[in-house]
Amino acid sequence: GDSVTQMEGPVTLSEEAFLTINCTYTATGYPSLFWYVQYPGEGLQLLLKATKADDKGSNKGFEATYRKETTSFHLEKGSVQVSDSAVYFCALTHGGYQKVTFGTGTKLQVIP
Amino acid sequence: EAGVAQSPRYKIIEKRQSVAFWCNPISGHATLYWYQQILGQGPKLLIQFQNNGVVDDSQLPKDRFSAERLKGVDSTLKIQPAKLEDSAVYLCASSSRYSDRKATGELFFGEGSRLTVL
Numbered sequence: 544g545d546s547v548t549q550m551e552g553p554v555t556l557s558e559e560a561f562l563t564i565n566c567t568y569t570a571t572g573y574p575s576l577f578w579y580v581q582y583p584g585e586g587l588q589l590l591l592k593a594t595k596a597d598d599k600g601s602n603k604g605f606e607a608t609y610r611k612e613t614t615s616f617h618l619e620k621g622s623v624q625v626s627d628s629a630v631y632f633c634a635l636t637h638g639g640y641q642k643v644t645f646g647t648g649t650k651l652q653v654i655p
Numbered sequence: 656e657a658g659v660a661q662s663p664r665y666k667i668i669e670k671r672q673s674v675a676f677w678c679n680p681i682s683g684h685a686t687l688y689w690y691q692q693i694l695g696q697g698p699k700l701l702i703q704f705q706n707n708g709v710v711d712d713s714q715l716p717k718d719r720f721s722a723e724r725l726k727g728v729d730s731t732l733k734i735q736p737a738k739l740e741d742s743a744v745y746l747c748a749s750s751s752r753y754s755d756r757k758a759t760g761e762l763f764f765g766e767g768s769r770l771t772v773l
Contacts (some may be wrong), residue, residue: 547697575760577760577761579762585766586659586763586764586765586766586767587698587744587746587748587762588764589761590760592760592761594760602730632697632698636760641686641702641750641760642700642710642711643688643762644700645690645697645698645699646697647695647696647697648695648696648697
């Protein structure tokens with residue numbers, strides 16, 4: 544079945560550091576890929592998405608490129624801020640009924 | 656536009672007791688999901704509805720968990736009897752119909768209902 548694998552956290556970075564959170568997936572066909580973010584005390588919300596190979600999703604300075612050849616969707620940001628501290632979930636949607644599979648999440652802590 | 660509403664936000668019960676969670680999705684969203692999120696883990700799908708029909712309940716522990724969405728709008732998730740391992744956050748999410756021209760694949764989540772079983 545479908546699965547998503549994320550790098551384990553927590554990831555601790557200093558403000559303005561470069562961020563990469565790795566995500567790889569296993570799925571047949573052509574899933575849509577997503578990054579969701581969960582800020583402390585809040586529900587999950589969509590950060591960015593890509594629906595086909597080579598698409599780049601971007602939002603709030605974050606980017607991720609859908610790489611079919613490496614089955615990856617790594618999240619990057621050039622300069623993180625303290626307000627980016629949250630848990631980040633990689634996910635995929637597959638099939639006509641939009642079944643969504645999530646990774647285990649990566650906690651990011653940004654220190655001033 | 657109102658978001659996904661869930662209640663209660665917090666619930667503490669003893670094992671073997673019962674509990675019910677309520678979810679009201681975004682207006683017009685045909686698909687409703689219940690996820691279980693145990694601390695430190697990713698959300699695990701319990702059940703997915705398309706209107707009032709069940710699309711996927713393969714990971715729902717049917718001996719103790721039940722869910723319904725009778726009129727294709729709001730939904731209730733029940734646990735009876737609860738076990739210690741049911742302590743988790745129960746997330747409700749909704750999305751528009753896949754065939755809808757406006758469908759984006761995005762899930763809209765509520766804030767979750769945190770259950771503690773003692």
